[in-house]
Amino acid sequence: MLVTWKYRIRDTFIQRLDPRTRLIYMLCIIFAITLPDIWDYRIILPLFLISLTLYFLARIEWKDVKRAWLFIGVFVFFIVGLNGVLSGRGGPDSVTNIPSPVLFILPLKIPFTEIGWDIPLTIAKLWFSMVQITRMLTMAILAFPIPYTMDPNIYGTAFKRMGSSDKISFTMDLAFRFLPTLARDFSITMDAQRARGYEMDKLRGGIAARLRRLAPLIIPVVMQSTVTGEEVIDAMDLRAFGTTPRTWLKELHYQPRDYMMLAFGVSILIGCCVLKWGLGIGEFFVPDFFTILFVK
Amino acid sequence: MNDKSTWEFGTRQVVYGAIGAALYGVLSLATNYFPLPAAGNVTFRPAVAVLIFFGAAYGPWVGLLAGFIGNTLGDAAMGWGFYWNWSLGNGLMGLVAGLVMPLIKDFKARGDILKAIGYGVAGVAVGMLFASVTEKFIGGLDWNTALVGYFTPAFIGNTVVVAILLPVLMIAFAAVASRRGR
Structure with missing residues (x-):
């Protein structure tokens, strides 16, 4: 996907x-x-x-x-x-x-x-x-x-310039950047599970059984992302994120x-x-x- | 992994809020392609369990951001526009679920899992009620349609998802957390 x-x-x-x-x-x-x-x-x-x-x-x-x-x-x-x-x-x-x-x-x-x-x-x-x-x-x-x-890259800047804090706007910006990466991780996981015989198009059983069978797809992606998160936090802390106001690469000016x-x-x-x-x-x-x- | 400061908003909350949002957006999109049973407009959105999990693991701010931004991302990626009340409803769902964070000591303990499910279901109720009721004023729906046509199916569908998938996510997280040691 x-x-x-x-x-x-x-x-x-x-x-x-x-x-x-x-x-x-x-x-x-x-x-x-x-x-x-x-x-x-x-x-x-x-x-x-x-x-x-x-x-x-x-x-x-x-x-x-x-x-x-x-x-x-x-x-x-x-x-x-x-x-x-x-x-x-x-x-x-x-x-x-x-x-x-x-x-x-x-x-x-x-x-x-x-x-x-x-x-x-x-x-x-x-x-x-x-x-x-x-x-x-x-x-x-x-x-x-x-x-x-x-432009998806401008949502964070737009919210910042509308009065949101740096942290909220940066969350917005970061989420847009993470989305394609996590989508790629999900695709890789899906392919890997298919190679192991997981039939995602033929989920059988009742509601509970079908939902439970989604776990082999969801768990690896979610857990890997929690690990990635720790690394991103370390990198941001090393750059003193949140200690002083940020500047933003994209500028917006009213015409x-x-x-x-x-x-x-x-x-x-x-x-x-x-x-x-x-x-x-x-x-x-x-x-x-x-x-x-x-x-x- | 869990410093128990419920309302702290620092780098950790920014990063996990963003990751939670992106995951919620991606999984909402991805699970649209899977054949899950639906009756009328009762739909099951497995990604809701991920949102509740992020709230429970990282607190109410992360839940709020992941829900609000994640729903916005999912709608944007699908090309459905921006519906602030549904995004905020999803945010409230994560926020209420996140209030359980300081109560969780062990992610694989039965009692803590039940607490997380309880708060998650409360979050689903609050979030979906907010979105359904605001739809009454924005969309001009009557109370019956807002509560029976919107709230009830969303509440039932999401509750089932939370009850089934949240324990699996919490147990897997306990293993990852113990390996990482933080």
């Missing part, structure tokens, strides 16, 4: 942004939607379009992301969307409390019996489900391009575009808070045009 980072250098606006800008902007949007609990499509839809624009600006090739999109799609549409349509829960109480025309009754019953429920599918639930999917995607598609567009992006993110956050808490805009409601589609 090889660990290959999804990251590739692309000459795009997104990659020219400082990594701190991207992380802070993402947090601004997450907090803008969740802190004041925004459910109004007039706010969520523009935010979704902005997130979608940023996603396309990253210019990630479809072949790289189709598997991940499949995962997100199944999760968002089937689990979250279907749950919203059926139950109407997970959002404000108004979804199930406001009077809304019933589209049809879905009988969820054990066949040939009366055991189960009759679930009314209302226009409010349907609209809520669509808003919920859009709301979730608005946040998810900001996080989604990060592994593809942010005008970063300030613009940060100002934009903070404005959205403040704007959403003012709209909800100051003006009372942002609650869930079903727009008339949507109701008219079903009720004439």
